[in-house]
């Protein structure tokens with residue numbers, strides 16, 4: 001088997017100081033695979049960072065006599081997966097209620113030593129207490145069994161190759177990376193389960209799945225698989241997958257018994273049903289609660305969870321139909337089912353009502369479901385945000401989403417409150433990201449895209465962290481302790497999402513991309529298609545009327561959001577065209593017309609992309625040459641591609657309106 005070379009990303013330790021001091025002792029009153037890995041992580045880090053050995057001792061008494069080192073201990077008063085670190089004059093105590101809390105404490109310690117550039121651990125004082133903000137901190141990989149990745153921009157899968165499941169050094173390196181930022185659940189296969197992937201839950205794969213899940217478990221990560229709702233037919237030979245049929249129910253019960261007998265650590269199933277051609281309960285006139293609960297009953301004896309996606313909409317729309325609105329579909333399907341799901345079902349809701357556009361309003365489902373477990377789905381695979389060829393640091397966007405007040409009838413109504421389970425006391429809540437990794441040597445195609453993987457994990461663990469804090473942590477660990485490098489990359493990262501937004505689709509309208517691969521500008525690419533993705537531009541106006549006079553989508557929000565969005569004067573301008581059909585001549589708060597705003601932001605965005613290239617070039621010589629060169633090539637492409645975006649979008653609106661740019665710049 002070919003194992004490619006790969007980098008250690010943010011776990012690439014470099015020496016901080018060589019104090020030539022004695023080895024450190026470590027004692028743990030807790031035992032288990034995760035503890036062994038925690039000790040291993042500490043040992044590896046200290047060897048490289050301080051040229052110091054860490055020696056395991058079996059008695060705490062030995063420790064006291066010989067001083068400096070680490071003590072790991074159980075403390076049942078700390079919340080699940082949380083930890084407390086107390087370091088004074090060379091003695092560090094890490095306590096936790098569970099093994100994984102100790103591991104997280106160890107990674108916190110290493111991260112802090114690096115980011116604070118602590119030279120003398122023996123005189124260092126540090127105290128930290130953390131409990132994860134969300135119970136479920138998950139990645140969804142859209143990897144196919146043949147090794148390809150749907151919406152993958154960083155090579156092929158490292159989980160699958162020619163219909164085999166891989167477990168090797170690379171999968172180990174992967175699990176270390178994600179555990180180091182607190183991710184505790186991973187779905188390894190694409191939600192579009194067909195062909196060979198349907199068989200992932202059959203005896204052919206149990207041995208490898210078990211090995212993989214054991215590896216995951218030793219780093220506190222639960223393995224999940226996506227399943228095909230029609231498995232009873234495609235695998236079991238039944239003539240139906242109707243969730244209310246007794247033979248279907250018992251097929252799934254037996255299947256669950258068999259899987260958990262072979263893969264006891266499995267976390268559960270992820271299901272995409274009745275969506276984009278995948279089968280589901282609608283095929284039998286049943287509801288999504290019928291479908292999800294049936295599976296949940298089957299997996300319950302093993303502590304399994306069913307994660308059920310709310311990405312359900314009519315993908316066979318006629319563009320002339322101005323009443324059907326894809327944005328409304330999630331709420332229409334799932335709001336009426338609130339309270340009907342059993343407690344090991346979790347609804348997985350995309351951040352916006354459409355599909356991971358660069359800007360969308362927050363899905364109204366978050367503010368409307370009260371008796372249902374929910375996880376927020378974001379996409380760090382940059383399908384619509386530059387496909388890891390453009391830099392687009394998404395954590396500022398995720399922070400906005402988490403901070404969004406849904407005005408549900410409680411004073412804990414932000415998305416952050418809801419997905420932490422605080423608002424309604426639901427215990428199975430959290431965050432999930434569509435993963436951006438592949439078998440490229442740098443894992444994420446663009447070196448800077450690793451900031452999104454790192455950042456997602458850190459944010460899901462601690463939703464209070466700022467996007468800047470996370471970026472600085474990531475930069476220092478990845479590129480070392482160099483102020484110029486830190487400042488330059490931080491500036492690029494923090495500008496990158498707004499910049500990308502400027503030169504692509506304006507004011508929240510989205511979808512001006514080439515169909516299918518979703519890369520590059522094509523204003524009408526999706527306009528007359530079947531996917532429900534329209535901008536409705538003519539020579540006078542642009543945007544979708546989603547008020548009560550239009551599709552009525554605004555009404556899905558709680559008060560006062562419904563009226564804020566309904567009124568073009570109070571609607572946040574960055575979402576204006578998402579909610580309203582607006583004349584190009586309408587004037588924005590900046591005093592500019594909508595059209596002039598489009599022209600200006602596109603020129604500005606393209607200029608900023610050019611600046612990124614120059615900023616990056618200023619870093620030559622201050623980092624690893626390969627990383628510098630491959631990233632420079634990406635910035636050069638982004639600069640040219642941003643210019644293309646600017647040209648295509650501005651020309652389109654110039655030709656449509658015949659109105660000149662006030663600054664007389666060249667528009668074709």
Ligand code: GCV
Nearest residue numbers: 142150151191192272311355
């Ligand atoms: C995995 C979008 C993507 C699809 C993806 C789908 C989903 O439509 O383009 O590739 O399918 O979302 O989230 O299920």
